[in-house]
Amino acid sequence: MSMRHTGIGSILLLGMMFSLTGCGGRPKPIVDTSPVLVTVATPFTDSVTTAVELTGVTDAVETVKVRPRVSGYITAVKFKEGDKVEAGKTVLFEIDPVTYDADLKKAKAQAGVSQAKLELAKANRARTEFTFKKGASTQQELDTDVAQEKVAAAELDVVKNEITNAQQNLDWCRVIAPITGIVDKAYLTVGNVATGGLSQGTELTTIVNVNPKIYAYFDIDDQSVLYYRQMIAEGKIKPRKAGELAPMEMLISVKLPNGGETDLVIPGEVDFITPTYNASTGTRQIRGIFPNDGKLDAGLFVRGRIAVGDPISAILVPESAIITEQSNKLVYVVTADNKVEARQVILGPLHRGLRVVGSGLKTDERIIIRGLQRVTPGQPVEPQDGKIEPMAAK
Numbered sequence: 001m002s003m004r005h006t007g008i009g010s011i012l013l014l015g016m017m018f019s020l021t022g023c024g025g026r027p028k029p030i031v032d033t034s035p036v037l038v039t040v041a042t043p044f045t046d047s048v049t050t051a052v053e054l055t056g057v058t059d060a061v062e063t064v065k066v067r068p069r070v071s072g073y074i075t076a077v078k079f080k081e082g083d084k085v086e087a088g089k090t091v092l093f094e095i096d097p098v099t100y101d102a103d104l105k106k107a108k109a110q111a112g113v114s115q116a117k118l119e120l121a122k123a124n125r126a127r128t129e130f131t132f133k134k135g136a137s138t139q140q141e142l143d144t145d146v147a148q149e150k151v152a153a154a155e156l157d158v159v160k161n162e163i164t165n166a167q168q169n170l171d172w173c174r175v176i177a178p179i180t181g182i183v184d185k186a187y188l189t190v191g192n193v194a195t196g197g198l199s200q201g202t203e204l205t206t207i208v209n210v211n212p213k214i215y216a217y218f219d220i221d222d223q224s225v226l227y228y229r230q231m232i233a234e235g236k237i238k239p240r241k242a243g244e245l246a247p248m249e250m251l252i253s254v255k256l257p258n259g260g261e262t263d264l265v266i267p268g269e270v271d272f273i274t275p276t277y278n279a280s281t282g283t284r285q286i287r288g289i290f291p292n293d294g295k296l297d298a299g300l301f302v303r304g305r306i307a308v309g310d311p312i313s314a315i316l317v318p319e320s321a322i323i324t325e326q327s328n329k330l331v332y333v334v335t336a337d338n339k340v341e342a343r344q345v346i347l348g349p350l351h352r353g354l355r356v357v358g359s360g361l362k363t364d365e366r367i368i369i370r371g372l373q374r375v376t377p378g379q380p381v382e383p384q385d386g387k388i389e390p391m392a393a394k
Helices: 002-024 098-133 139-171 222-233
Strands: 036-041 044-066 072-077 091-095 174-176 181-183 205-221 247-255 261-273 283-291 301-317 323-325 328-334 340-351 354-359 366-370 381-385
Touching: 044 181, 044 283, 044 340, 098 139, 205 222, 205 301, 222 283, 222 301, 222 340, 222 354, 247 283, 283 301, 301 340, 366 381
Parallel strands: 036 381
Antiparallel strands: 036 366, 044 205, 044 301, 072 091, 091 174, 181 205, 205 283, 247 261, 247 301, 261 283, 301 354, 323 328, 328 340, 328 366, 340 354
């Protein structure tokens, strides 16, 4: 009996709980309206030499993919892989010349036939001229012999051109280096068939010329270009005259015997800048040309430096403090009443691991360096002091 009463009491207790929940609804979540905690710091300032620091890759001044002009079996590979070859002198490959030699002999034989026909036509025309003067031949007969002589002369010219073509094809059986440089390995060996042609010819090897000059290609971002244009507009950088090449340095990291590293600095100059931006990367390409005694190869990763002016006092911020909105660059500033404001800035190159700010920011303004993802312009925040630390100066 007591167990029955206990069960009924439990059911009534649960019913009261459900009824209370249904009447009052679920408790509302507590919303934290306190200001967001962010870390702020004033920009770092330093004396910056106005120089563009870039990364790039070396490339050959000349590169030729060697293809044969005629088709046939390769009968000889005449070079050693990695050797220096000379333009117009070094024979690289030999292609079986039998059919091309036969074509030349056939054309020369045909030239003999055409020459004999021309001599006969000349003789006939001379006899007809003589008899025409005597009244023994008609004008029509004379005209016919004159025309036949011209036809025979034209046929001989055609055959002479065939001889020229046949001789050229026979000469092309010897594949000769088109430029001076270092030759790659042979892509085909003796016994393989090479297809000749100007566009679909078989690639036999490659020659690159990196001596006495070598190229290096670098990409510069659009923000750096805008920064230097602003510096020129403000008179802080002297613009170069039209056609004047900018001096440039190429830097290559070299390991020392003690395990350290140093920079091999090679002076050169900028000789080409692409006129348009690459829309997918937001960069423009710069090409430098540098002296090379054969020690540098194409495909090396290098750094470039272009000095464009005297040292200036610059504002610097970490890359992590910069926000990109479409094509605009922004930093978030905390005002005196601890609210977030967006500042549009023009950025310059990197210096000691920090990004130079050309305009849009003051030295005494507090920028958010941590907590950017949690705030929006106009939002109140609770700032805590931080510090912008640059990389150690070299």
